[in-house]
Amino acid sequence: xxxxxxxxxxxxxxxxxxxxxxxxxxxxxxxxxxxxxxxxxxxxxxxxxxxxxxxxxxxxxxxxxxxxxxxxxxxxxxxxxxxxxxxxxxxxxxxxxxxxxxxxxxx
Amino acid sequence: xxxxxxxxxxxxxxxxxxxxxxxxxxxxxxxxxxxxxxxxxxxxxxxxxxxxxxxxxxxxxxxxxxxxxxxxxxxxxxxxxxxxxxxxxxxxxxxxxxxxxxxxxxxxxxxxxxxxxxxxxxxxx
Numbered sequence: 001x002x003x004x005x006x007x008x009x010x011x012x013x014x015x016x017x018x019x020x021x022x023x024x025x026x027x028x029x030x031x032x033x034x035x036x037x038x039x040x041x042x043x044x045x046x047x048x049x050x051x052x053x054x055x056x057x058x059x060x061x062x063x064x065x066x067x068x069x070x071x072x073x074x075x076x077x078x079x080x081x082x083x084x085x086x087x088x089x090x091x092x093x094x095x096x097x098x099x100x101x102x103x104x105x106x107x
Numbered sequence: 108x109x110x111x112x113x114x115x116x117x118x119x120x121x122x123x124x125x126x127x128x129x130x131x132x133x134x135x136x137x138x139x140x141x142x143x144x145x146x147x148x149x150x151x152x153x154x155x156x157x158x159x160x161x162x163x164x165x166x167x168x169x170x171x172x173x174x175x176x177x178x179x180x181x182x183x184x185x186x187x188x189x190x191x192x193x194x195x196x197x198x199x200x201x202x203x204x205x206x207x208x209x210x211x212x213x214x215x216x217x218x219x220x221x222x223x224x225x226x227x228x229x230x231x232x
Binding site: 001031032034036038042043044045046049050053055087089091094095096097098099100101 | 142144151152153154157166168169202204207209211216217218219220222223224225
């Protein structure tokens with residue numbers, strides 16, 4: 001199975017900050033990488049697909065980059081509603097796998 | 108709008124069985140592959156199983172292979188997960204999620220673009 005490793009596991013930041021979350025795959029996955037946001041008690045929400053494509057309706061302050069094994073989710077200017085947990089997920093293999101998550105907390 | 112509603116969760120003893128259902132609406136269910144994803148209490152997301160639109164392709168995570176069976180009824184717009192030989196570690200919120208593909212050049216990129224609210228399965232004696 002392809003292992004996905006996110007860093008950091010948790011992150012404290014302030015409203016207006018620029019933050020970046022990284023995701024590393026155990027083998028090359030080309031651009032088959034998605035990012036999700038999950039708030040407590042809620043289902044995940046798709047933010048970015050194919051490594052850098054913004055899902056419809058998602059604010060443009062979210063962006064994704066990378067290919068191969070290293071990927072980054074960037075939030076350009078944090079808003080109060082962005083404090084949540086973020087997961088990467090690979091769809092290169094038919095056995096999908098997620099990263100362990102990055103919890104973004106208010107400083 | 109994609110709407111997915113899971114049901115069937117509950118408390119079950121180790122070794123027991125449970126059948127989860129997911130009712131779909133707002134899209135042409137028979138045209139999409141579907142997934143089950145679970146989340147243990149306080150833990151991250153774990154993909155469980157995938158079924159293609161025609162049921163011809165099915166995949167399972169190693170952790171549930173041989174114990175869980177995914178199925179669907181396109182006439183009823185419904186997805187199912189039959190869970191047998193349940194273990195403590197199967198305790199989780201179970202989500203159904205739509206598998207959505209976008210074409211770029213000669214490739215299709217897949218993601219889970221619609222999720223239900225989840226149903227809770229607790230395995231405990």
